[in-house]
Amino acid sequence: MKLIFCIISFFSFLQGCIEPFEAETQDFENVLVVDARLTNEEKRHEIVLSRSYRLEEGVTVPESNASVQIMDETGNTYRYIEETPGLYKSVSAFAAQPNVGYELLITSKDGKSYKSETAVRPTKIEIKEVKAEIEFDDLGKEGLQITLVNENPNAEAKFFRYEFEETYKIIAPYYNPFEFEVADSLYFAQGDFDSYEINIIARTEEARTCYTTNASTDINLSDSERNMDGQSGKTIVRFLRSDDFAISHRYSILVKQFAITSDTHGYYSSLESFSSSQNVFSNVQTGFLSGNIAALDSDELVLGYFEVASLSTERYFLNFTDFFPEKTLPPFPINCETTQAPPLVSFNPHLDGGFVVDEVGPESPLLTGILSGTIAYHAINEEYEEQPENLVQPIAGEAPYLVKSTECIDCRALGSNIKPEFWIE
Structure with a gap:
């Protein structure tokens, strides 16, 4: 054991x-x-x-x-x-x-x-070419097969191991140039009714276009010893289905070839x-x-x-539209069709009438979502009516803003807004 x-x-x-x-x-x-x-x-x-x-x-x-x-x-x-x-x-x-x-x-x-x-x-054996071609996987699903061709004319290196790092562009489908600012996260201030205060301000950081990088985890080996002409042949490095979000816009792969014993x-x-x-x-x-x-x-x-080992590398870029000009872009990984309107203030009803308010204050689904990073500003809720000042009994369930999942509006939830140095459009 x-x-x-x-x-x-x-x-x-x-x-x-x-x-x-x-x-x-x-x-x-x-x-x-x-x-x-x-x-x-x-x-x-x-x-x-x-x-x-x-x-x-x-x-x-x-x-x-x-x-x-x-x-x-x-x-x-x-x-x-x-x-x-x-x-x-x-x-x-x-x-x-x-x-x-x-x-x-x-x-x-x-x-x-x-x-x-x-x-x-x-x-060290240099990589001759990295390219992508439309192929089908074992389940008959269409996609892009990324392959490597390696020339080894002297047959000095016969065994190879491959890794890759893929980087792709993310564009937030419902990007908004404005964002939430939590001005007051306390319901009570100095013992008086104060409520929460959430403002809308202009963004100061890039949040529409981001980039994310993933590294391979599988073991990918190639053996050129069987090839009489000294060619290691075509090696499949990566297969991406046509509905893979990674190739939605622009995709890059850095192929690493290790000549090994x-x-x-x-x-x-x-x-x-x-x-x-x-x-x-x-x-x-x-x-x-x-x-x-x-x-x-x-x-x-x-x-x-x-x-x-002896390492050789080659970077390759591709665009989805270059291979599938008639297809719609792959689906975004998050459901962005759902729009919510979380209340700014949500009171718990009391059994004897009225509402329960402790020393901390009532719940705020809107504030909770903002602080947890799960929601982002989408639009003003046109159906919301501002509560009158000096209201003795606040109105429960009022929602001043419409929101969506943060990933749909702010790409930083899925990647970095810093463009990689190697990136080429």
């Missing part, structure tokens, strides 16, 4: 794709989990260390206060420091060099030592077979997934892999 559990905790850490289920740990082994990657990028590289957790806990436990370093075969040492719990970054920027062996060395806070096998960076490819293939199955207990032969990191002074198990 403990070996099965270790695998599940590692998959959850790397992929987040295991279906949650109720179970209790019968036998628990505290295992170090390592997520380490080194590439040809000149940057401060990251290594994440954690500990396995019990099934019923479901919370990653960071491995803090460890000593982490990478050594190459020429004698260079690259130290890492812990910036946040469990996240270690190299002290200085560096890049993995071709035909140089690298080793990962870890010493835990309790003095246990771990070491990886020597890993060598494969030759045969051993690394084999490790990820095994990991993929476990993580892609809905039930790891019945669909595959369970056991310990051995990586290339081991304890030096004990037979303690270690989960994870030290990967040294």
